[in-house]
Amino acid sequence: MAFQKHILCIGAGYVGGPTMAMIALKCPQYKVTVVDINPRRIAEWNSDLLPIYEPGLDDVVKTARGRNLFFNTDVEKGIQEADIIFVSVNTPTKTFGAGAGMAADLQYWEKTARQIRENSDSPKIIVEKSTLPVKTALAMERILTSDSKVPFEVLSNPEFLAEGTAIRDLENPDRVLIGSRETESGLKARAELVAVYANWVPKEKIITTNTWSSELSKLVSNAFLAQRVSSINAISALCERAEANVSEVSRAVGMDSRVGSKFLNASVGFGGSCFKKDILNMVYLCRFYGLSEVADYWEGVVKINEYQKERFVMNMLQAMFNTLAGKKICLFGFAFKADTGDTRESPAIFIAKRLCEERAHLMITDPKALDNAKTDLKGVVGDIEYVADPYTAASGCDAIAVMTEWKLYKELDYQKIYHSMVKPAFIFDGRNILNHQTLFDMGFNVFPIGKPPLTHFKRES
Secondary structure: OOOOEEEEEEOOOOOHHHHHHHHHHHOOOEEEEEEOOOHHHHHHHOOOOOOOOOOOHHHHHHHHEOOOEEEEOOHHHHHHHOOEEEEOOOOOEOOOOOOOOOOEOOHHHHHHHHHHHHOOOOOEEEEEOOOOOOOHHHHHHHHHHOOOOOOEEEEEOOOOOOOOOHHHHHHOOOOEEEEEOOOHHHHHHHHHHHHHHOOOOOHHHEEEEEHHHHHHHHHHHHHHHHHHHHHHHHHHHHHHHHOOOHHHHHHHHHOOOOOOOOOOOOOOOOOOOOHHHHHHHHHHHHHHOOOHHHHHHHHHHHHHHHHHHHHHHHHHHHHOOOOOOOOEEEEEOOOOOOOOOOOOOOHHHHHHHHHHHOOOEEEEEOOOOHHHHHHHOOOOOOEEEEOOOHHHHHOOOOEEEEOOOOHHHHOOOHHHHHHHOOOOOEEEEOOOOOOHHHHHHHOOEEEOOOOOOEOOOOOOO
């Protein structure tokens, strides 16, 4: 079959794999290839057990794979054949040197840019898909055009996927954002990418802008979402002291059309690969431009998130008679959110480490994230067990801490679980997903987020 376009994605991770699978599904006239230097990851994309869990992803991949969707490790050949190259490599937060802990680590991105330049002998459109600092496209342009006569156009096309709903987000996005240089060649390249998405996305949802606005919009979107989570989590602490109910407060606030109800669910804290990284990236950018007050404001969003996790542990410690040593605590969930196996920046990592510091015995259960949990906690000193079955995990425990809002945890037989636990039995609902009154009536001592606890013993105020 003669394909109209050859599309390449460098990076087969959480963004590159699903995004390319959707493009291949919706655009059978294009050949879509995903390459990665990790042979194990590519082998998993070519198997029946994909490297990431995302509802609906299996069906999309199986429909397109082998037809016009291909996964391999031949990066050089992929670059040579491609008309459009999406760059979706990892851009973690730096752990060394200038900007450590805040700025993005661009070493993989830069290596990819140089590899594209060295293996290109025809014009290419390069699409930034990774989350990158503002003006990164300019740096990529300089690398690509240095000592090269091949014309390149660099576009910004940030992803706005939410893990757990990525396939739905790709199939019916709120918007697709494409930024380019506003030159004749830049606008022509932009139009080519618009034409790809127009195969299934309505034109009114495809937003075009200049490159720098596109790059910054990604960081700002995540910062605004994270700020809402941190805001309601800060209020949850006040609710507990004032004997208010954070769910009632957030409902009242969310019904204000100027505010809206999304991201107003109090919890143990936000996680995932984007929020913290993108906010700190923006903080670093603000400090670079001398905007100290702006940087302090946004850094406070991250600090509230860290405070919420520590507060959760301290509530457990105080509720369980000021000692957790030797007590068996079961973490229900380890993924940073439901419907994904991703544990990056999951609050459960912090909670687990702190509980180990308090010398608790941990039982960890999660339907999709146990392997990642083992990796995240490798080297942590403590007594930790990983058990797939939640009933087995909770048996003999002093307390359950709900870390992830999996639907499974709402539907368990808690009467059965209560009878299997040490008494007094505690539940700390870090996601406010359970029926607290019902649990209390069973005999549990229940500690929600941002609501008065329900206990069978008198607590000191």
